[in-house]
Amino acid sequence: MSTAADDVREANRGMFSSRRVFILAAIGSAVGLGNIWRFPYVAYENGGGAFMLPYLVALFTAGIPFLFLEYALGHKYRGSAPLSFARLSRGTEGLGWWQVGVCFMIAVYYAVVIAWALSYAFFSFGRTWGDDPDAYFFGDYLQAGDPGVSLDFVPGIILPLLAVWGALIVVMALGVQKGVGRTSVIFIPVLLLAFVALVIQALTLTGASAGLDALFAPNWSALGDPAVWAAAYGQIFFSLSIGFGIMITYSSYVKRRTDMTGSAMVVGLSNSGFEILAGIGVFAALGFMAQASGVAVGEVATSGIGLAFVAFPAIVNEAPAGALLGFLFFFSLVLAGFTSLVSVLEVVISAVRDKFETSRLRATLVVTIPCAIISLVGFSTTSGIYVLDIVDHFINRFGILLVAVVSMLVVAWVVRGLPQLRDHLNRDGSVPVRGWWIVLMSVITPVVLGYVLITELLAVLDETYGDYPGWMVLVFGWLAALLVLVAGFLLARIPWRPDTPVHGQEREEA
Template sequence: MTDKNEWGSNMSFILAMIGSAVGLGNIWRYPYVLYSNGGGAFYIPYIVAILLMGIPFLILEYGVGYNFKSSFAKAVKTINSKWEYLGWLLPVAVFMIMIYYSAILGWDGIYIFLSFFKGWGADPNAYFTTTLLQSSDSLSGLLSFIPLIAVAMLVGWVIIWFISHRDLEKGLGKVSKILVPLLFIIMIIIVGFSLTLPGASVGLAELFHPDWSLLGNFDIWMAAFGQIVFSLSLGMSIAFTYASYTKDDSDLITNTISIALANSLFENFAALGVFSILGYMSLQSGTAVADLVTQGTGLVFIVYPTVFNVLGNWAYVLGPLFFFTVYLAGLTSILSTIEPLSFSIQNKFGMTRKRTMTILIVVGAIISMIYATSYGSSVLGYVDTFINQIAILLGVIFECIIFAWIFKAEKLIDFLNSRSKSIKLGKWWILIVKYILPIFVTIVWIGGMYDVIQNSTPDQLIFTVISAVLLLGATLAFTLLPSKSPNWENSEERV
C-alpha cells in the first residue's frame, strides 16, 4: 500500500476522535434523555456510566487497536481466525449507519440555506414533513423521488469523498483540526446567546429540576448507559481503527479521558442551549416546556425553526449558525463511519486508500437514494433502530468476549500504564471489561430486542429483516472473498 494511514500528531488523533463522538446525538438526543430521566438526578447514573463503561471500554478498544496496528477485521482474524466473520460485521454495520446519516446531513444542508430567509414558513412542522420530506406511510412512497433531498445528499457525499480519499493526515487529520474547534466555538456562541433570552431560566429550571425518586428506577440507569454507548460510539470499531493509526508514543489512557470529557462537556453545553431556547419559546407561546420537549429530527427541524420564527432579526444570525453547527457535528461523525470498513478492505485486498474510499462512497451514495424518497424517513427510522438497538450492541458484546477474554486484556495493562501520565490500570479494569460490561450490555441488548419485537409495525419488521440480510450477506462476502494482500496472514503484536 502506498497510503500512509497514520496520524501526523497526537492532536490529530484526539480531535478526530472528539469529532467522531460529538455528533447529532449530542445535540438532539442527549438534552431529551437528560430531561426525561430525572433532570439533575440523571447526572449520578450518567457519571457512573462514563466511569464504569465509557472510559474502560474505550481504553480496551484503543489498547487492542494500537497493539495490532491493523484494521478491525484483520485484528479479529489474528486473534482467532474462526472469528473473522465478526471482524467484518461491525465495520459493515457502521457503514450502514453512514448511508442513512447522509440523509440527515442532506436535510440539514437544505436548512442552512432556508435559515437565511426562514424558508420553512409559518408552519415548520408542515414544511418539514409534507413539503420537504413529502412523507408517505405507504410502501409506494419508495417510488416517489425527491430531487432536492437527493441533490443535498450528493453534495454531502462529494464533501466526504474530498476529505476521505486523501492520505489520513492530509485529509481527515487536517480537517479535524479545523472543524472540531470551530464546532465548539460556534456552539459556545449559540449557547451564550441562548442564555440571554427572556425565559431561559424557565427552561433551565425545568431541565435541571431533579427527580431523585427515579434513581431507584432501572430505566434511568439503562438510559444513562445507553447514552454513553451511542454518544462515545462504543463498540463500533471506530475507536479501534483510529487507535491503530496512532504513533508509537501515544498515551492512550490520558487520551481516552480527554475525549470522554470533551464529549460530555459538549452534550451538556448543548443541553443548556436547547432548554434556554425552549424556555424562551414557552414564555412567548404560553405553552409549558414539557409540551415543547422532543428529541430527534423534530427538535432540530421543527422546534428550532418555530423558535426562529418568533425570535425577530436575531434569527437570521442564530439560525444559520445553528444549522451550520449541526452540519459540522454530522460531518465530523460521518467521516469516522467509513474508516473501519475502508481500512479492513485495504488490509485484505491490497487496495489503496484513494480507490477504496472512492468505491465505498459511490456505492454508499447510490444506496442512500432510498432515503431521498417519500418513504425514506420511515425507512431511516427502521434501519436506525435495527442497527443501534440490535446489531451494534451485539457487536459490543462480541468485542468484549474477543478482546477481553480470547485476546486477554491483561496483556495490555503494563504496556498502557507505562505510557500513562494519568490513571493506572489494574484488576478493577479487568473486572469491568470482562464481567460487568458484557453482562450489562447484554441486558440492554435484550431490552432493545424486546422493544423492537413488541412495538414493530409489519413494515418495520420487513425492513428489519431486509437490513439484517444485507448486513449478514455483505459480512459473509467480505469474509469468504480470497485475500489479495500478502500481509493479510501476517500480523505483528506489540504486547
C-alpha cells in the same frame, strides 16, 4: 520490535501526524448529531439534574473503559477492525467485518440527515419553513406520503445530498492526515465556537431560565428506577462512537509510543462536556419557546428529528435574531454530523485497503460511490424518512449494541485477550489500567448493555416499531440488522494476502 517492512506498511496505510490530531479526530467522531438532539431530552426524561449521577457512573464504568479496549486493539495490532481482530485471534475476524457492515449501513442514511441540516442552515435566513415548520418539513420539504416504498424522488433533497457526498469523497480520498485529520483540526474548533455562540444567544432569550430549570431540576426518586440507569449507559455508549470499529481504526493510525489511556480520558470527557453544553443551549431555547407559547417546557421538549427540524424552526420564528440562531444550530449539526460520518466511512475504507491491498483512491471510490448511490436511491424519495427511521433504530440497537456486547464477551472469555491488552495500555499510558478494568469489560459492562439490548428487543417484539407495516419493519429493520451480521462473517472467509501478518505475526516496538 517493528521492522522496516512494518514501517513501510504503516506509512502506506496512513498515520496521524500527532497525538493532538488523533484526539481531535476522535472527538470529531464522538461528537455527532446525538450529542445535540438526543442527550438533552434523555437527561430531561430520566431525572433531570439527578441523571448526571448515573451518567457519570456510566461514563467511568463503561464509556471510557470501552474506549480503552478499542484503543488497545487498534494501537497494539496496527490494523483496521477486521485486521486487528484477526491479529488478536484468527477466529474473531468476523467481528471486525460485522462492525464494517454496520458502518456501511449507517453511512448511507447518516449523510441524508446532514443534507437536511445543510438545507435548513440556509432556510434559516428566510425562514423558508413558514409559520408551520411541521407541515413544511414533512410536506413541502420531504413530501412524505404514507409509509411504504416509493421511487418518487424529491429534488430538494437530491442536490444537498450530492453536495455532502461530493465533499465526503474528496476528504476521504485525501487520506488519513490530509483528509480525516485536517478536517477534524479545522471543523472541531469551528464547531465549538459556533455552538458556544448558539448557547450564549439562547441564554439571552426570555424564558431560558425556565428551560434550564426543567433540564437540571433533580428528580432524585428516578435514581431508584433501573430504566434510568439503563438510559445512562445507553446514552454514553451511543454518544462515544464505540462498538463499531471507529476507535479501533483511528487508534491504528497513531504512533507506537503514545499515551492511549490519557487520550481516552480527554476524548471521553470532551464528548460529555459537549453534551452538557448542548443540553444548556437546547433547553434554554425550549424554555423560550414554552414561554412564548404559554405552555410548560415539558409540552415542547422533544428529541431527534422532531427537535431539529420542527421545534427549532418554530423557535427561530419567534426568537430575536432568529435567523442567526437557526444558522448556528443547523451549521453545528452539519459540522458535527460530517466529522462523525468521515469516521464511519474510514472504518470501511481502512478495512478494504487492508484486505485487498488497494490504493487509497481506489478504496475510497469502491466504498463511497455505492454508499452514495444507495443513499440517493433509498433516502431521497418521498418514503425516505420512514426507511431511515426503521434502519437507524434497528442498526443502532441490534447492530452496534449487539456486536459490542458480543465482542466484549469474546475478547474476555473466549480468546482471553484482556490481560495482554491491559499490558499494552500500561506500557505508555498515563492512567494505570488494573484488574478493575478487566472486571468491567468482562462482567459489568456486558451485563448492563445486555440488559439495555434485551429491553429494546422486548419493546420491539411487544409492539411493531413505529406502527409501520410489518413488512417494512421486517425488511428494513430485522433483515438489515441480520444482513450486516451475515455479510461480516462471509467476508471473514476471504483470505488475507500472503504478506499481511495476521495472528501470531504482529510486532510491537520494544
